[in-house]
Amino acid sequence: MSITKLHKKNYNQFNDNLQLILPLNLENLIPEDDSVRLLSHLLEALNYKKLYKAYSSVGRKSAVEPKIMFKIISYAYSQNIYSSRKIEKACKRDINFKWLLQGFKAPDHATISRFRKKYLSNEVIEDLFYQQVNYLANEKELLFENVFIDGTKIEANANRYTFVWKKVIYKNEGKMFDKIIELVENINLENLKDFNIKKETLVDDINKILEWLLSEKEKRNIEFVHGIGKRKTKIQKWIEQLSQYKERQEKYISSKKIFLKRNSYSKTDTDATFMHMKDDHMLNGQLKPAYNVQIAVDSEYVTGVGVFDDRNDIATLIPMLNNMQKKIGHKYVNVVADSGYESEENYLFLESNNQISYIKPQTYEKWKKRSFKNDISKRENMEYDAKTDTYTCHNNRKLIKSSILHRKSASGYESEVTVYECENCDNCTLKSKCTKAKKNRKMQVSKTFVKKREISYNNIKTELGTKLRMNRSIQVEGAFGVLKNDYQL
Incomplete structure (x- = not known):
């Protein structure tokens, strides 16, 4: 190939508007x-x-x-x-x-x-990330007065059909245990042995039986056979069955360690939990592997991030605020969140942490409706006497304290619930509108929760509370909108 003048030309010369060096x-x-x-x-x-x-x-x-x-x-x-x-x-x-x-x-x-x-x-x-938050604080961009918290569910990069359910694992484990008991009884009966198995030490117990069976195999000089038309000895059948049960039990133990407080996980992403999503690809409410992503926003800056496997927001508030306080070294005065975060435990945590709660009650929108105000079965529409600790229904009959219950949440928090029972619902003309119970009307009330909810409700009704609630939908939901748009979620 001959070299033309074009190939010889020096393109680094400062003439003819050519490329500079x-x-x-x-x-x-x-x-x-x-x-x-x-x-x-x-x-x-x-x-x-x-x-x-x-x-x-x-x-x-x-x-x-x-x-x-x-x-x-x-x-x-x-x-x-x-x-x-x-x-x-x-x-x-x-x-x-x-x-x-x-x-x-x-x-x-x-x-x-x-x-x-x-x-x-x-x-x-x-x-x-938290170094950047502290940098903004040093630049006086953050005053740590108001924090707006919200969460969203983001689908995990995992197979939608590789789910493992907690109930199914426990159910199958119980069925398998019954089969193992039957098998061990047959081994004991035919060999005059006294092997015992327990659920707590199942794998170790199976190992002991397998060890004995393998020693018997050597003593009797038994050779294992495989394939069609070949008859297996009882020793071989027992060893193979117990080995399979042992393998399955080890998988069950592994799954239970993954579950912890969850009810499901994905095989291709064990950290993901199956949740209901707002937008479903099959339009039938199918559960999908996802994460509950929480963010805290202050002055349109994201100052806290948390990724949780909880399907609801209630259990995420306390660990989120604790982690932020630990990393930033500052504590917000006002905590603003929607009704998904309302719980007695969260109210008490904010109070003990000297933070003001602006959490919207779950029944906030219902309280505004005329149908709720006219519903005589609702506790809010009954008169309460703090001195006698009794409620009075619309037929002027007393609901008296009958017992106290204690409930424990998934996080371990124990709340006290008071049970009130009507003194007599017989021949009450309003009973059909008040209760479906055949006997007297019963009502369960957590006094601490009712008290703290009232405080938060009064907070959000103030002029400042109204502004903060409006700001929450703008700031934190706006931040999620930008993130989802960027990631095309």
């Missing part, structure tokens, strides 16, 4: 108010001790500084770029990414993926 000074090409400068300035002030600690002191040095890699990842996410290959391409072509690299060679997609999986652990991410 690289590299150029990128500093002059990026505007002063560009978001990449703000991000770099903010992340430069953080302490990356935990991130560098994740790296081994032995071995070759990383091609790109871990701090710069974190800047690259953070800026890529802010630009809705999540794929490691697309981040690699941006580092090679985008001026802002080149500016962040500070002369380092663009990392390949494998390096980016390894950095995210191996070095950006939950502990490192959480540490860097």
